Structures are given as C-alpha cells and as structure tokens.
Amino acid sequence: MVSKLKLQDEDCNTKIEDGFKKSTGMLTLDLKQKIGETTFSVGFVLRSLAGKDDKWDNLMAHKKLSRAFPVILKVPTVIHLPTVNTLADDAFLEDFAVKLAERHDKEIYFYEHFAKRIKHVHLAKIFNSRTSYSTDGLENACILMSDLGVHGLMPNLVVGINKAQVEILIKTVAEIHAISLSIPNSAEVIEKLRFTSPLDQEDGQAKGAAVENLLKLPHDYFRRHQKALEKVAKENEIMLFDSHKHFGTPPVLCHGDFWSNNVFFEANEDGTISEELYAIFDWQFSHPNTGLIDIARLILCCVNASLKLRYLDDWLRLYFESFNLVRRMFRHQYPSEMLFSFMILLNHYARVEDEGLKTALLGRMVSSFEVIRRDFA
Incomplete structure (x- = not known):
C-alpha cells in the first residue's frame, strides 16, 4: 500500500490531505488522524520528517505552508489482496504476507547499504523505515520516503x-x-x-x-x-x-x-x-x-x-x-x-x-x- 501525502498552498488557502485539516494561512493538524488504512498517524509522519530535510524544517518554522512537500508512506499489507484475487484463502494470504515482508525488508536493506553509493541518478530520500522483523506485525512496517514523481x-x-x-x-x-x-x-x-x-x-x-x-x-x-x-x-x-x-x-x-x-x-x-x-x-x-x-x-x-x-x-x-x-x-x-x-x-x-x-x-x-x-x- 502506498499513501501519498501532500501539503500544498492554493490561493492562500492551505490544502492538507490525508488527515491534514484545511485552514487559512495557519497550519492545523490532527496528529492522531490515521493515514489511509494504515496504522500510522499524521503525527508519526511529522516526527519522522523533523530534522531530516531542511526544506521541510523551514516550512514548519514559519507555521504555514508556502509550497507542496509531497512524501510517500509505503506499507506492506495484504488487506486488499482478496479483492483482486478471489481465490486467496487464509493459507495463501499468510504465505504471501511472508514474501511481502521479505521484499519490504530487502528494499530497506538496499537503501541502507547501496543507495548512498549511487550518485548518477536520483533515488528516493528515506525519512523513516521499519522492517517487518523489528515491529509487532507486518502492518507496523513502513518506509516513509520522498515522492520522486513530482519531478x-x-x-x-x-x-x-x-x-x-x-x-x-x-x-x-x-x-x-x-x-x-x-x-x-x-x-x-x-x-x-x-x-x-x-x-x-x-x-x-x-x-x-x-x-x-x-x-x-x-x-x-x-x-x-x-x-x-x-x-x-x-x-x-x-x-x-x-x-x-x-x-x-x-x-x-x-x-x-x-x-x-x-x-x-x-x-x-x-x-x-x-x-x-x-x-x-x-x-x-x-x-x-x-x-x-x-x-x-x-x-x-x-x-x-x-x-x-x-x-x-x-x-x-x-x-x-x-x-x-x-x-x-x-x-x-x-x-x-x-x-x-x-x-x-x-x-x-x-x-x-x-x-x-x-x-x-x-x-x-x-x-x-x-x-x-x-x-x-
């Protein structure tokens, strides 16, 4: 599951999506609001971004939004699989979850051990990540990263x-x-x-x-x-x-x-x-x-x-x-x-x-x- 979060100014009215409340001029947030169908809150995203990106820190210092700051919250989940695969029984879902967790953990391993060596093409910037084996349940694993698609x-x-x-x-x-x-x-x-x-x-x-x-x-x-x-x-x-x-x-x-x-x-x-x-x-x-x-x-x-x-x-x-x-x-x-x-x-x-x-x-x-x-x- 990929949840895209975007903060964006529109004619002085702050448009805030996925748990960010709409206001005028000032930034107001429901920190407990869950993002999509994940277990992660708006507060988790804000804490993860703090001190990780100068542009974000400057935006927050002014207590208002002057431009978009898009990020992606990537969460491994099988909750939607029965919708696209009607034959997915409990055994299949359990097996698929194991494989999905491994791929999620491999992606984190890539960013931790290889990404910093690759300079000739842009890769996503990682703000926070949790492996499946370091959390209590697959639903608590995640990668919070920059959204390259806007560029x-x-x-x-x-x-x-x-x-x-x-x-x-x-x-x-x-x-x-x-x-x-x-x-x-x-x-x-x-x-x-x-x-x-x-x-x-x-x-x-x-x-x-x-x-x-x-x-x-x-x-x-x-x-x-x-x-x-x-x-x-x-x-x-x-x-x-x-x-x-x-x-x-x-x-x-x-x-x-x-x-x-x-x-x-x-x-x-x-x-x-x-x-x-x-x-x-x-x-x-x-x-x-x-x-x-x-x-x-x-x-x-x-x-x-x-x-x-x-x-x-x-x-x-x-x-x-x-x-x-x-x-x-x-x-x-x-x-x-x-x-x-x-x-x-x-x-x-x-x-x-x-x-x-x-x-x-x-x-x-x-x-x-x-x-x-x-x-x-």
Whole structure:
C-alpha cells in the first residue's frame, strides 16, 4: 500500500490531505488522524520528517505552508489482496504476507547499504523505515520516503520508449551493477538480498494463462507456432534469480523489476517527456544476479519491434564488452523474461482500443518470440 501525502498552498488557502485539516494561512493538524488504512498517524509522519530535510524544517518554522512537500508512506499489507484475487484463502494470504515482508525488508536493506553509493541518478530520500522483523506485525512496517514523481514523468508503456531512452537506461543500470561490485565484500553484501521465499512460485500458472491468451489473439502468428510457444513456457515456468551461478560470474546488484513503470524521465519545457533519466524507484525486488535480468525486462517490456530487432545486439554491446558471454547470458535469461513481458503486454493489449497501438503491442510480442522461436521448434 502506498499513501501519498501532500501539503500544498492554493490561493492562500492551505490544502492538507490525508488527515491534514484545511485552514487559512495557519497550519492545523490532527496528529492522531490515521493515514489511509494504515496504522500510522499524521503525527508519526511529522516526527519522522523533523530534522531530516531542511526544506521541510523551514516550512514548519514559519507555521504555514508556502509550497507542496509531497512524501510517500509505503506499507506492506495484504488487506486488499482478496479483492483482486478471489481465490486467496487464509493459507495463501499468510504465505504471501511472508514474501511481502521479505521484499519490504530487502528494499530497506538496499537503501541502507547501496543507495548512498549511487550518485548518477536520483533515488528516493528515506525519512523513516521499519522492517517487518523489528515491529509487532507486518502492518507496523513502513518506509516513509520522498515522492520522486513530482519531478519527473513516467514513460507510456503502450507507446514504448525510444532509442535514446533505452540507451540512457542501459548505461545507468550498468553503472549501478558496476558500483555494486566495488563494495567491500560485495558478494557477501549482495547475497543478503537473495530471496528466501520466491514471490514468483505461481509464475507457471500465470505464464500458462499468458500462452492461452496469446493463442486467442486475432493474429495467427502464435497459433502457427503453438508447439514452440508451449515448449518455451513449459521449460521456463519459474523466473531466474541466480543466473550468475549458471555462468560462474560474480553477482551484481540487480533492480529486479527494471521497466518503464519504475523510472522517471525529466520533463521538457513544453511538458513532454525528455530523454534525460531522472530517477529509478521501487527497489523491493533488488537481488543478486548477472544484471541481464534488468536489461531483458527493459527491452522486452518497453521497446517496440522495429527498434528491438534493429538494435538488440548493439544494446548488448553497450552493456558489456564481452559480447559472446553477454549473448549466452542474455539468451539464458531471455525466455523467462519474455513470458513475463507477455503477461504485462497482454493486459494492456486487452484494454487499448486504438488499432495502431494494438498492432504495435502485438508486434512487440511477436518480435520477442521470433528471436528464440527456432531454438524451441
């Protein structure tokens, strides 16, 4: 659960959301007011911000608001899961809560041990955090962080990202991977991000459903290659989180969910999205791997067919100098990530009405499978 809190002036009338009362000129607060459906109060947020940010301290010193100060309260919870998954019984919820707690704790570990070393792209500023193991119950765990979204724009997944955006993302994440290797005892430190309870154990079912939906598409490409498609799905049901062991390479810190929904680009003067990367966020899936999981997910989920088929090898060269090793590593990661991208893209394909965009999404999926189809024929 993510609760966004924003203090904002509007024509001298202070607008205060999520427990902040509306007043004129002066700041009045109900400190006991709970934020959304969390156990955390407005008072908790104010205490957490005090002394952690000069801009906030200056605003509070004047006892009134002169501009917006947005923050995000991130709380791990399963309370809404039965709404979206009607098959979620008590056993499922208990198991999912354990996995959710681990991801929450891993994100805190990332910010505590890695974030300060990453200077070439913006990361959220952490004002307060509580791990699941340091509190009494999952509902009392949290991360209070700055809201990066007010300074950047998220790419449109359906439209896709352009060549320059792909390349700045590859260069940026490659540098993060390299920085992680410079940490003393890097393998030992990164290893602590390893998942002990894989969240993706149900991937086989989800990817199987994706295959079924691909075969129902109006274009007959996937039906013509149904056997190869079903074979790749059967042999790559579970996501690969330890490819570095397969190739005998040192693990690097991977984002783990590196695609357009977890990055912000700077805005142009006219309000359109630029080609300058601003921030990377949502680090709860960070883990040790080859690094190619980040590159594969980015390209397969976010890049349209024409760019992908033309520049794929160039982008791999951009990531690594040792092209042959990268290509073997990429092919190892590719099938699992391709099936994940199908789940994402099919969801958007079903909702998009514009035929041009539907064709582009279909082309993205077809071109992804065409790269490895003969390997499974």
